[in-house]
Amino acid sequence: MGIHGRGLAVLATLIAVTAAACGSSNPLGGGAGSADLKSIVVGSGDFPESEIIAEIYAQSLAANGFNVARQLAIGSRETYIPALKDHSIDLVPDYIGNLLLYFDPHATITAADAVQLALLRELPGDLSILTPSPASDTDTVTVTGDTAKKWNLKTIADLAPHSAEVKFAAPSEFQTRPAGLPGLRKNYGLDISPANFVAISDGGGPATVRALVGGAVTAANIFSTSAAIPQNNLVILEDPKDDFVAGNVVPLVNSQKKSDALKTVLDAVSARLTTAGLTRLNASVSGNSGLDPDQAARKWVQDNGFSKPMVK
Numbered sequence: 001m002g003i004h005g006r007g008l009a010v011l012a013t014l015i016a017v018t019a020a021a022c023g024s025s026n027p028l029g030g031g032a033g034s035a036d037l038k039s040i041v042v043g044s045g046d047f048p049e050s051e052i053i054a055e056i057y058a059q060s061l062a063a064n065g066f067n068v069a070r071q072l073a074i075g076s077r078e079t080y081i082p083a084l085k086d087h088s089i090d091l092v093p094d095y096i097g098n099l100l101l102y103f104d105p106h107a108t109i110t111a112a113d114a115v116q117l118a119l120l121r122e123l124p125g126d127l128s129i130l131t132p133s134p135a136s137d138t139d140t141v142t143v144t145g146d147t148a149k150k151w152n153l154k155t156i157a158d159l160a161p162h163s164a165e166v167k168f169a170a171p172s173e174f175q176t177r178p179a180g181l182p183g184l185r186k187n188y189g190l191d192i193s194p195a196n197f198v199a200i201s202d203g204g205g206p207a208t209v210r211a212l213v214g215g216a217v218t219a220a221n222i223f224s225t226s227a228a229i230p231q232n233n234l235v236i237l238e239d240p241k242d243d244f245v246a247g248n249v250v251p252l253v254n255s256q257k258k259s260d261a262l263k264t265v266l267d268a269v270s271a272r273l274t275t276a277g278l279t280r281l282n283a284s285v286s287g288n289s290g291l292d293p294d295q296a297a298r299k300w301v302q303d304n305g306f307s308k309p310m311v312k
Contacts, residue, residue: 036067037257037259037261037262038065038066038067038259038261039066039067039069040058040061040066040067040068040069040090040091040257040262041068041069041070041071041087041088041089041090041091042054042057042058042061042068042069042070042071042072042089042090042091042092043070043071043072043074043080043083043084043088043089043091043092044071044072044073044074044080044092044093045073045074045075045076045080045092045093046073046074046075046076048282048285048286048293049137049225049278049281049282050092050093051072051073051293051294052278052281052282052285052293052296052297052300053093053249053273053278053297054070054072054092054093055070055072055293055294055296055297055298056269056273056297056300056301056306057091057093057251057266057269058070058297059294059297059298059301059306059307060265060266060269060301060306060307061262061265061266063301063306063307063308063309064261064265064309064310065261065309066261066262066265071083071088071089072293074089077094077098077099077102080092081102081127084126084127084252084253084254085124085126085127085254087254087256089254090253090254090257091251091252091253091254091257091262092251092252093249093250093251093252094129094249094250094251094252095136095137095138095247095248095249095250096112096115096116096119096129096132096246096247096248096250097110097115097138097245097246097247097248098245098247099119099129099250099252100115100118100119100122100245101245103119103122103123103124104118104122107122108178109245110179110242110243110244110245110246111242111246112132112136112242112246112248115245115246115248116129116132116246116248125255126254126255126256127252127253127254127255128252128253128254128255128258129250129251129252129253130250130251130253130258130262130263130266130267130270131250131263131266131267131270131271132248132249132250132270133248133249133250133270133271133273133274134248134270134271134273134274134275135225135248135249135270135273135274135275135277135278136224136225136246136247136248136249136275137223137224137225137247137249137275137278138223138224138244138245138246138247139179139221139223139224139244139245139247140221140222140223140224140236140237140239140244141156141159141184141190141219141220141221141236141237141239142212142219142220142221142222142229142234142235142236142237143159143212143218143219143220143234143235143237144212144213144232144233144234144235145233145234145235147218147219147235148235148237153235153237154237154238155188155237155238155239155240156184156187156188156190156237156238156239156243157188157189157190157240158237159188159190159219159237160188160189160190160191162218163189163190163191163192164193164196165218166190166192166196166218166219167196167197167198167216167217167218167219168181168192168196168197168198168217168218168219168220168221169198169199169200169208169211169212169216169217169219169220169221170197170198170199170200170204170208170220170221171199171200171201171202171203171221172199172201174197174221175194175197175199179243179244179245180221181197183243183244184243187241187243188241188243198211198216198217200220203223204220204221204222204223204226206228208220208221208222209222209226209228209232209234212232212234213232213234219237222234222236224236224247224275224279225275225278225279225282226279226282227279227282227283227286229279230279230280230283231283231286249270249273249278250270251266251270264310265306265310268306268310269304269306272304272306277300281296281297281300284296284299
């Protein structure tokens with residue numbers, strides 16, 4: 001699936017070297033941990049969306065009497081999973097599909113409910129998830145608003161009759177991975193010829209967006225919460241057969257810190273997060289004039305009523 005794996009190969013190598021040198025799988029060095037269930041260290045991945053969600057968690061918990069510390073932008077799962085296990089951090093936002101693939105790289109299920117059940121089976125005992133959010137950051141097939149209107153496109157299947165005309169932009173591995181071109185062909189009959197595939201390896205980023213908006217390609221693999229979608233009037237085609245693995249946001253927590261109070265607050269927060277809302281949050285921090293992640297989170301927390309206590 002590949003989401004949120006940007007630039008991680010170098011980081012993973014650095015982590016391996018550090019671990020070998022220090023005799024620890026956690027480059028943060030390990031934490032003493034606290035037996036106080038109201039003392040929580042919130043971590044995040046090293047990209048803005050993860051930092052925003054982590055701040056939403058942190059600020060909402062702080063408003064409900066938790067003593068919250070932060071360890072943000074600490075890297076990939078190869079970094080923060082060991083950090084969760086040894087209490088350097090207690091809580092981090094993650095995505096159910098990617099998390100399942102971390103623990104079971106051969107998993108092939110994609111629908112949200114099935115992914116959640118499989119993840120519950122695969123998680124080690126010292127890690128727990130809370131209730132996943134409706135908000136989902138996952139792969140998509142995206143077109144311009146003009147193309148969607150011209151061809152009356154709602155779902156990926158609607159694009160299939162136009163296969164011969166479609167130039168498709170995605171990272172090069174999209175040509176062979178099961179949910180990429182093979183999956184689109186199998187599930188929807190969208191058959192992109194090699195000559196019409198344009199490899200752009202920026203993870204659905206600016207170069208991909210420019211190619212799509214500029215007309216160099218007809219459709220592109222862009223993540224569902226990309227700020228570029230509302231900014232450029234792009235249209236995500238629906239994926240009713242779940243070709244792409246579910247990317248629902250989920251709090252991942254050290255099991256020792258999974259209290260009723262924590263679950264009450266974060267389940268309520270997760271229930272209010274939506275894909276469209278997360279896309280707007282990403283847009284609010286993009287560009288030179290964008291907000292900092294903590295500022296964007298603060299506005300969301302206030303607007304959604306989480307700046308006041310809800311638990312005792």
